[in-house]
Amino acid sequence: MKIAIIGAGNMGGAIAKGLAQGTIINNNDITVADPDIEKLKQLQNFASGITITTQNQNAVENADTIILAVKPWLVAQILGQLKIDSKRQVLISIAAGISLEQLAKIVSPEMTIFRLVPNTAISELASMTLIASLNASKEQEQQVVDIFNEMGLAMLIPESQIVATTALTSCGIAYVLKYIHAATEAGVEMGIYPKAAMKMIAQSVKGAAELILNNDTHPAIEIDKVTTPGGITIKGLNELDHAGFSSAIIRAMKASK
Known part of the structure; x- marks a missing residue:
């Protein structure tokens, strides 16, 4: 499969x-x-063999799959300038907020x-990637999932869930980082x-994630394993509950929706 990536910014470059x-x-x-x-040369230095070009059309000419990694307000302009074979080529867009229906109107209602x-953890091959499709076969869906599973964990979902799940993943990673920041300040104190x-x-956050991802378990079960009666962990957990920790997380997720 030949892939063309339009855009070598943070996300396009990471992909x-x-x-x-x-x-x-x-x-x-x-x-x-x-x-x-310069961005292109950095990519080529990272992985020899990658072809680079400043001309979008040159990139997509012989591609089987086109990955559009540009800002949302540039999507219509860039796609409108490209000559795309909507019957042969597949389009993958990572532009936030641009629906499959909107993309289809720009290119073709029949295009996959x-x-x-x-x-952002895609730069560390640790992304949670959400995938929705239009006009795709099961084989095409599985192929895209397989490709992005190599950059973390990919999950196929209905497009109707994109907004809610973005709050859990793209916004959610910031909430995890906020916890790491706050806990670090506590450590310093x-x-x-x-x-x-x-x-x-x-590392503790990574370990907690691995417990969930690698085992058929639940956070509550793993919490019980480290909370002994009268112990220090349950005292800290109760303080979190008194301060509204769970409620704050839920409210933050819903606010990001």
Whole structure:
């Protein structure tokens, strides 16, 4: 499969690097287009074999799949300038807020289109990527899921859930980082150096996530394992509840919807 990525910014560049580190797409089959030649050269230095160009049309000419990694307000302009074979090529858009219906109106109502919502951890191959599709076969859906599973965890969902799940994933990662920041400050107050505290907490967050992802379990079950009667953990958890921690998380998620 030949892939063209339009846009070499933070997300487009991260996807290009992720593809290059994966096993499904060969580097020689990746082309990245962007007006910033320096960004393109950085990608080529990261993974030899990637083709770079400042001309979007050159990138998509022979591509099977086009990944559109540009700002939402540029989507219509850029797609309108491209000559796309809507029967042969597949379009993947990561532009926030642009629906499958809107994309189909710009290109073709018959084109196979995917709408993706990754998060910033894609740069570490640890993204939670949400995928919705239009006019796609089961095989095409599975192929896209497989590709983005190599950059973290990908999940196919109905487009109607995109807004709610974006709050959980793209916005949610910021809430996790907010916890890490706050916990680090607590560590500093208790006499731990900031960098050391931050590493301890980040690893603890990673460990908690691995417990959920790698086992058929539930947060409440794992919490019970570390809360002994009269122990220090239950005292801290009760303080969180008294301060409205759970309610604050739920309200934050709903506010991001």
